[in-house]
Amino acid sequence: MSPRFFSRPSILLLSYPRSGSSWAGKVLATSKQLAYLREPVTQPYLKRFGGEQAVFKAEECHQDISIYKKLADDAFAGLPCLHKGVVDCKRDFWPFFKTFKQKILIKEVNPAAAQFYCEHYQPVLFLLLRHPAAVALSFHERGWLKRHAELLNSETELDEWARFGKLYGTFLAEAVDVANHYQNAKIITYEELVHDPKQQFADMFAYSVVDVPENFDSVIEQYCYSNDDLSSGFQTERNSKLTSQKWKSKLTSEQLGSLRKGFLETSLAFYREPGDWLL
Numbered sequence: 310m311s312p313r314f315f316s317r318p319s320i321l322l323l324s325y326p327r328s329g330s331s332w333a334g335k336v337l338a339t340s341k342q343l344a345y346l347r348e349p350v351t352q353p354y355l356k357r358f359g360g361e362q363a364v365f366k367a368e369e370c371h372q373d374i375s376i377y378k379k380l381a382d383d384a385f386a387g388l389p390c391l392h393k394g395v396v397d398c399k400r401d402f403w404p405f406f407k408t409f410k411q412k413i414l415i416k417e418v419n420p421a422a423a424q425f426y427c428e429h430y431q432p433v434l435f436l437l438l439r440h441p442a443a444v445a446l447s448f449h450e451r452g453w454l455k456r457h458a459e460l461l462n463s464e465t466e467l468d469e470w471a472r473f474g475k476l477y478g479t480f481l482a483e484a485v486d487v488a489n490h491y492q493n494a495k496i497i498t499y500e501e502l503v504h505d506p507k508q509q510f511a512d513m514f515a516y517s518v519v520d521v522p523e524n525f526d527s528v529i530e531q532y533c534y535s536n537d538d539l540s541s542g543f544q545t546e547r548n549s550k551l552t553s554q555k556w557k558s559k560l561t562s563e564q565l566g567s568l569r570k571g572f573l574e575t576s577l578a579f580y581r582e583p584g585d586w587l588l
Contacts, residue, residue, distance in 0.1 A: 314387070315344065315387050315411065315412055315413050316411045316412050317412075317431075318412075318430075318431055318432050318433050318493065319385055319412060319413040319414070319415060319430060319432045319433070320337070320343065320412055320413065320414045320415065320432060320433045320435070320517050321415050321417065321426055321430070321432035321433065321434050321435065322334050322337065322414065322415070322416045322417070322435045322437060323417050323418075323419075323420055323422075323423060323426065323434060323435065323436050323437065323484070324417075324418055324420060324436070324437035324438070324439070325364065325418065325420055325438075325439070325444055325477060325480065325481065326363050326364065326418040326444075326448075326453075327439075327443075327444050327447035327448060327451075328418075328437055328438070328439040328443075328444055328499060329437065329439055329499040329502070329552070330416050330417075330418060330437050331347065331416065332532065333416075333435075333437060333499075333502060333510075334347060334414065334416035335397075335532060336506075336510055336528060336529075336532050336533075337414055337510070337513060337514070337517075338397055338398075338414060339522040339524075339525075339528045340514060340517075340519045340520060340521065340522055341520070341522065341523075342411045342412060342519040342520060343411075343412055343413070343414040343517070343519055344387070344397075344398070344401035344402060344412070344413050344414065345397040345398070345401070345414045345415075345416070346384055346389050346395055346396065346397070346413065346414070346415045346416070347394060347395055347396075347397060347416050348394075348395060348416060348417055348418060349380065349381075349383070349384035349389050349390055349392075349395045349415060349417075350377060350380040350381050350384060350417055350419070351363050351417060351418050351419060352390075352392045352393075352394060352395055353380055353390040353392040353395070354373070354376065354377060354380060356392065357390075357392060358373070358376050360373060360376075360377075362457070362460065363418055363419055364418070364419050364420065364421050364457075364476075364480055365419065365421055365422075366421045366422070367419065367421070367422035367425035368425075377422075378429070381425075381426070381429065381430070382429075384413075384415055385413065385415070385429075385430045385432070387402060387413055388402075389402055411519070412517070412519060414517075415432070420436065420480050420481055420483075420484035421480045421483065421484065423436065423483070423484040423487040423488065424483075424487050427487060427491050427494075431493070432493070433493050433494075433495075433516065433517055434488060434491060434493060434494040434495070435494075435495055435497060435513060435516075436484055436485065436488045436494060436495070436496045436497070437497055437498070437499060437502075438481060438485075438496065438497070438498045438499065438579055438580075439498065439499035439500070440499070440500065440553075440556065440580055440585070441473075441474055441477045441478065441568060441572050441580060442556040442560060442565060442568060442569075442586070443499070443552075443553065443555065443556045444477060445470065445473050445474065445477070445556075445560075445564075445568050446555065446556045446559050446560055448473065454469055454470070454473055455469050457473060457476065458470075458472035458473050458476070460472075460476055461475060461476060467567075467570075467571055468567050470564050470567035470568045470571070471567045471568065471570050471571030472571055473568060473571065474567070474568040474569060474570065474571030474572035474573075474574075474575075475571035475572065475574050475575060476571075477572065477575075477577075478571070478572045478573075478574070478575025478576070478577040479575045479577075481575075481577050481579075482575050482576045482577040482578075485577065485578070485579075495513070495516050497509065497513070498579065499553060500553055503533070503552070503553045506529055506532075506533040507525075507526075507529045507533075510529070511525070557587075557588050560588070562588060565586060565588065569586050
């Protein structure tokens with residue numbers, strides 16, 4: 310398959326896993342000018358090539374860097390891996406279809422690879438942050454928390470919640486530093502998106518230099534104010550405000566205190582005020 314020819318720069322929506330990037334990516338993908346790929350690097354890396362963690366520094370010394378870079382090269386060239394769920398709409402990429410989209414939108418969930426992506430592909434970067442308690446709760450509900458926290462097993466004085474908080478804050482602080490020194494980056498928070506989705510997404514379309522969809526009002530209604538059941542946690546059509554504060558009714562004070570302890574050991578300048586952590 311030959312690559313489609315897309316305009317540069319590509320758009321990269323980058324976040325920690327379980328931070329709302331699938332939801333935000335689907336909203337952005339409603340633009341007729343964007344061809345959307347959902348985790349074209351992470352999904353095949355984990356499920357086809359046996360990668361152990363979604364979040365890690367993509368450095369030359371990493372044992373899987375050649376695999377990771379090949380997947381990224383193909384994605385940014387418009388040659389998406391055929392792994393299930395990566396291609397949002399086949400018509401956007403296969404040459405024999407007549408429809409043509411101007412830019413590639415890539416959604417990825419390894420903020421520790423921010424420097425790698427910016428250096429190699431020079432995308433427009435949207436770095437999406439979310440309250441660490443919301444992300445930790447989602448990991449916990451899916452049985453991922455303990456395994457992820459094993460990245461800090463040497464820090465035996467911290468339990469798995471504190472380790473997660475420290476990992477989250479450390480990886481995101483480094484990604485924020487990359488974004489702050491990169492000429493074409495915008496840092497956004499999930500909480501800002503759900504508070505005023507129409508304005509926030511309109512700003513993201515403008516920053517990407519693409520048009521908002523013609524049915525923008527109905528898009529916002531569909532993806533941001535839906536009454537669909539949220540029990541699985543994977544829906545992209547949702548009442549987004551209900552998801553932003555879910556952790557306040559689900560976490561115990563002990564879990565939250567431990568998470569905050571580890572998080573505050575990092576330098577991430579977001580979510581540090583005492584009021585950010587009130588149940």
